[in-house]
Amino acid sequence: xxxxxxxxxxxxxxxxxxxxxxxxxxxxxxxxxxxxxxxxxxxxxxxxxxxxxxxxxxxxxxxxxxxxxxxxxxxxxxxxxxxxxxxxxxxxxxxxxxxxxxxxxxxxxxxxxxxxxxxxxxxxxxxxxxxxxxxxxxxxxxxx
Amino acid sequence: xxxxxxxxxxxxxxxxxxxxxxxxxxxxxxxxxxxxxxxxxxxxxxxxxxxxxxxxxxxxxxxxxxxxxxxxxxxxxxxxxxxxxxxxxxxxxxxxxxxxxxxxxxxxxxxxxxxxxxxxxxxxxxxxxxxxxxxxxxxxxxxx
Amino acid sequence: xxxxxxxxxxxxxxxxxxxxxxxxxxxxxxxxxxxxxxxxxxxxxxxxxxxxxxxxxxxxxxxxxxxxxxxxxxxxxxxxxxxxxxxxxxxxxxxxxxxxxxxxxxxxxxxxxxxxxxxxxxxxxxxxxxxxxxxxxxxxxxxx
Amino acid sequence: xxxxxxxxxxxxxxxxxxxxxxxxxxxxxxxxxxxxxxxxxxxxxxxxxxxxxxxxxxxxxxxxxxxxxxxxxxxxxxxxxxxxxxxxxxxxxxxxxxxxxxxxxxxxxxxxxxxxxxxxxxxxxxxxxxxxxxxxxxxxxxxx
Numbered sequence: 001x002x003x004x005x006x007x008x009x010x011x012x013x014x015x016x017x018x019x020x021x022x023x024x025x026x027x028x029x030x031x032x033x034x035x036x037x038x039x040x041x042x043x044x045x046x047x048x049x050x051x052x053x054x055x056x057x058x059x060x061x062x063x064x065x066x067x068x069x070x071x072x073x074x075x076x077x078x079x080x081x082x083x084x085x086x087x088x089x090x091x092x093x094x095x096x097x098x099x100x101x102x103x104x105x106x107x108x109x110x111x112x113x114x115x116x117x118x119x120x121x122x123x124x125x126x127x128x129x130x131x132x133x134x135x136x137x138x139x140x141x142x143x144x
Numbered sequence: 145x146x147x148x149x150x151x152x153x154x155x156x157x158x159x160x161x162x163x164x165x166x167x168x169x170x171x172x173x174x175x176x177x178x179x180x181x182x183x184x185x186x187x188x189x190x191x192x193x194x195x196x197x198x199x200x201x202x203x204x205x206x207x208x209x210x211x212x213x214x215x216x217x218x219x220x221x222x223x224x225x226x227x228x229x230x231x232x233x234x235x236x237x238x239x240x241x242x243x244x245x246x247x248x249x250x251x252x253x254x255x256x257x258x259x260x261x262x263x264x265x266x267x268x269x270x271x272x273x274x275x276x277x278x279x280x281x282x283x284x285x286x287x288x
Numbered sequence: 289x290x291x292x293x294x295x296x297x298x299x300x301x302x303x304x305x306x307x308x309x310x311x312x313x314x315x316x317x318x319x320x321x322x323x324x325x326x327x328x329x330x331x332x333x334x335x336x337x338x339x340x341x342x343x344x345x346x347x348x349x350x351x352x353x354x355x356x357x358x359x360x361x362x363x364x365x366x367x368x369x370x371x372x373x374x375x376x377x378x379x380x381x382x383x384x385x386x387x388x389x390x391x392x393x394x395x396x397x398x399x400x401x402x403x404x405x406x407x408x409x410x411x412x413x414x415x416x417x418x419x420x421x422x423x424x425x426x427x428x429x430x431x432x
Numbered sequence: 433x434x435x436x437x438x439x440x441x442x443x444x445x446x447x448x449x450x451x452x453x454x455x456x457x458x459x460x461x462x463x464x465x466x467x468x469x470x471x472x473x474x475x476x477x478x479x480x481x482x483x484x485x486x487x488x489x490x491x492x493x494x495x496x497x498x499x500x501x502x503x504x505x506x507x508x509x510x511x512x513x514x515x516x517x518x519x520x521x522x523x524x525x526x527x528x529x530x531x532x533x534x535x536x537x538x539x540x541x542x543x544x545x546x547x548x549x550x551x552x553x554x555x556x557x558x559x560x561x562x563x564x565x566x567x568x569x570x571x572x573x574x575x576x
Contacts, residue, residue: 015161016161016163017159017160017161017184018184019160019180019181019183019184020180020183020184020187020188020312020318021180021183021184021312021318021320021321023198023312023313024308024309024311024312024313025311025312025313025315025486025487026492026494027198027199027313030308030309030471031467031471031495031498031545032309032464032465032467032468032471033309033464035463035464035467036163036164036165036464037163039163039164039165039462039463039464040161040162040163040164040165040220040221043164043220043221044164044221047221048221054167054171054457055171055457060458062458062502063463063502064501064502065499065500065501065502066463066499066500066502067497067498067499067500068497068498068499069496069497070494070495070496070497070498076184076187077184077187077188077191077192113463120458164456164462165456165462165464165465167456167457168452168453168455168456168457169342169343169455169456169457169459170348170350171457174327174452174453175323175327175351175354175401176320176321176323176324176327176453177320177453179319179320179323180320183318183319183320198313199313204314206314206358207319207358208357208358209355209356209357209358210319210355210356210358211353211354211355211356212353212354212355213352213353214350214351214352214353214354257319303449304449304451305447305448305449305472306472307448307468307469307471307472308468308471308472308475308476309468309471309472311486315486315487324451324452324453325451327451327452327453328449328450328451328452328453328508328509331452331508331509332452332509335509336509342455342459343459364472364475365472365475365476365479365480
């Protein structure tokens with residue numbers, strides 16, 4: 001872990017309850033499950049702040065790349081918070097960054113993924129709609 | 145739905161946050177996921193109220209039967225509460241009942257499963273330890 | 289386990305590969321995951337034999353009740369086969385039965401669920417389309 | 433996709449059956465699920481080729497970093513193969529690379545993760561055991 005990653009580095013904090021079967025056979029939340037935390041947090045932002053309607057919006061977002069570094073384990077039944085911020089905003093895509101926080105001040109994991117916006121019908125890449133873009137802009141957190 | 149199922153019929157209410165991928169292709173929380181709500185709630189009771197230590201307790205509990213009736217859909221990003229009560233307490237096994245509550249007063253689903261207590265090492269069925277049994281007794285809710 | 293449940297009692301056998309995180313902290317496939325085996329098998333039948341198109345069919349099927357009895361554990365990396373048969377065919381709903389088979393002749397688990405057919409748009413219950421019903425009929429296996 | 437990624441670039445190909453609920457609300461295998469394909473494939477290699485015993489081996493492997501690029505969607509009910517190769521072998525850690533193949537010759541996704549070997553009891557980082565290391569060496573595929 002090269003640097004300190006704190007809750008204050010993120011634009012939003014989303015609480016997530018862990019589940020019995022998030023833990024794998026080694027007793028910690030499985031590495032795969034962290035990506036569901038990221039997916040859940042970014043889409044919650046898109047739904048709550050940007051007006052995305054999962055069922056009907058003509059423009060939706062697909063994940064084209066994702067990554068995660070795991071620093072210290074978390075485990076059910078402990079609950080977590082996921083920090084969310086926009087890392088890089090392009091014309092047709094956006095990259096988010098996520099911090100997974102358990103009880104400690106420091107993040108347990110740092111993740112990221114990139115959303116490309118597409119027409120639901122055609123799957124073709126399109127510009128990020130203005131009302132979404134303006135909200136994404138507000139979630140950029142300058143790292144001091 | 146033959147009868148009214150309300151939050152007040154349960155001994156404990158456990159909040160659970162839904163996740164993006166709880167929804168399946170039809171836009172609602174997939175029927176499978178409800179069982180993870182039950183698993184998570186019963187084990188939370190065993191951990192918090194009965195002292196179960198997932199990693200080290202010499203006696204653990206295995207699921208031998210489960211069931212669920214689905215009345216109305218729930219969907220991410222809506223959050224839920226899971227009602228938990230002990231339905232039937234035997235010498236070596238216990239059956240729980242679970243209500244899934246979204247915004248409405250009425251349950252969206254009613255589930256149940258049966259735990260058999262076993263020695264972790266041998267997998268052999270054993271009597272429910274006394275300290276667990278006494279707590280399970282308190283979670284029996286007489287349906288008036 | 290009251291009776292013998294064998295592969296020959298089912299109309300179709302669907303192979304399913306287990307996954308690392310199907311196992312839970314106790315080292316076996318988690319009870320929840322069995323329902324994903326059932327869901328996967330029944331929908332595969334509907335897609336392959338009955339022409340269901342997940343994305344576009346105007347009539348789709350919702351799960352209204354499900355259950356499972358667990359007889360003996362299965363675990364990653366062992367693979368399984370899921371036996372599928374129609375147990376009860378009504379006008380608007382169908383109940384399936386599923387056997388989970390690992391290496392032994394006897395089933396490790398016996399599950400069931402009920403599909404109600406609905407209009408995708410309205411969610412209203414409808415009669416099972418004829419082309420689906422005729423295929424479901426063929427998957428009824430008389431238990432001798 | 434900068435370069436061609438083919439089945440022949442990998443040391444092993446592991447077939448994986450997709451599941452109904454691998455698809456998310458947009459109709460494709462959810463981005464999170466790909467990581468379960470990677471986890472399943474790497475651990476299968478460790479179990480089958482390197483003698484890892486999930487329940488008892490004194491040295492186990494934890495994931496410390498993972499990533500994936502998604503090129504084209506896959507969806508239930510189509511099945512997949514996961515290509516597995518060792519990308520970088522250190523003294524205490526190993527990085528794997530994974531290709532996800534559907535019907536086409538080209539990979540649909542390219543993933544990677546890094547395993548650090550630890551003592552099960554203490555969680556302390558240790559050298560990769562010799563019998564595992566010698567097998568990992570064989571799974572290095574020189575990219576021509």
